[in-house]
Amino acid sequence: MIEEQTSPKKKGGRKGKTSGKEESLSNETKKPKITRIPPYEPGQTQPFPLSRSKVSNFLQCPRCFYLDVRHKISPPSGPILTLNGAVDKLLKTEFGLLRQTQQPHPELVRAGVSAVPFQHPDLAIWRDNRKGARFLHQPTGFEIYGAIDDLLMDPATDKIHVIDFKCTAKQQDVTSLEGDYAPILKRQIEFYAFILKKMGLDVSETAYFFYSNGCADRPGFHGRLDFRISVVPHQCDTSWIEPTLRQIKDVLEAPKAPEPSEKCGHCKYLAKAKELGP
Ligand code: SF4
Numbered sequence: 001m002i003e004e005q006t007s008p009k010k011k012g013g014r015k016g017k018t019s020g021k022e023e024s025l026s027n028e029t030k031k032p033k034i035t036r037i038p039p040y041e042p043g044q045t046q047p048f049p050l051s052r053s054k055v056s057n058f059l060q061c062p063r064c065f066y067l068d069v070r071h072k073i074s075p076p077s078g079p080i081l082t083l084n085g086a087v088d089k090l091l092k093t094e095f096g097l098l099r100q101t102q103q104p105h106p107e108l109v110r111a112g113v114s115a116v117p118f119q120h121p122d123l124a125i126w127r128d129n130r131k132g133a134r135f136l137h138q139p140t141g142f143e144i145y146g147a148i149d150d151l152l153m154d155p156a157t158d159k160i161h162v163i164d165f166k167c168t169a170k171q172q173d174v175t176s177l178e179g180d181y182a183p184i185l186k187r188q189i190e191f192y193a194f195i196l197k198k199m200g201l202d203v204s205e206t207a208y209f210f211y212s213n214g215c216a217d218r219p220g221f222h223g224r225l226d227f228r229i230s231v232v233p234h235q236c237d238t239s240w241i242e243p244t245l246r247q248i249k250d251v252l253e254a255p256k257a258p259e260p261s262e263k264c265g266h267c268k269y270l271a272k273a274k275e276l277g278p
Contacts, residue, residue: 052146
């Protein structure tokens with residue numbers, strides 16, 4: 001199947017029963033049969049699945065995105081960060097337990113956030129990399145989607161907050177988003193907030209990054225890695241998303257690939273290598 005369509009149901013609310021819910025949901029997400037998404041065809045009328053990461057790729061280099069989405073020539077991928085994946089999985093388990101008792105995570109409480117893990121029958125689908133939270137953007141025909149880490153609900157406001165788990169190893173505590181990757185991380189969480197809002201959820205502008213910061217300042221490894229946790233709030237600005245989707249549509253409908261990005265030297269390298277000959 002092409003990335004399966006999911007239809008969001010009405011929110012279950014934090015007061016709903018949780019017993020057995022996660023279990024039955026895991027059955028829904030079992031045995032996914034994956035078929036690669038076919039290349040985008042200019043003028044196509046059927047919805048085209050467009051992931052959060054593809055949108056991010058477009059913003060980094062429209063040419064690379066075009067080669068990938070129109071011609072299925074994918075950029076080389078990096079190694080899979082299995083340690084990050086392990087932390088992510090454990091945190092999901094931790095938040096899952098707190099969801100059952102509707103308790104806030106102690107690290108969030110320490111950061112002054114009293115929101116609790118959100119309960120919804122479709123949560124497992126929204127967190128599934130092969131499915132994700134989805135919304136059909138009518139003006140472009142893109143079925144945009146992304147897999148969230150988790151959602152919180154503030155009992156005082158009933159607003160939903162997107163939370164994203166990040167893993168790093170820095171000397172200093174992470175108290176803000178800085179550096180080259182900051183815009184990418186911000187756009188990631190903003191994209192999720194945008195989709196969920198469009199799906200009809202009452203999503204707050206305030207999202208949270210839950211940082212696990214590996215401590216390299218211990219006297220040895222001894223088979224154990226400690227983490228310092230910090231919670232970094234982010235005020236989502238989703239105003240860039242609609243114009244970006246329209247730009248993507250224009251690029252995909254164009255007969256020629258866009259120019260290479262000035263920031264990436266690979267295309268220049270290849271062109272120069274070709275010019276010099278064998
Ligand atoms: S400039 Fe870099 S990112 Fe863009 S198409 Fe070339 S190799 Fe890909």
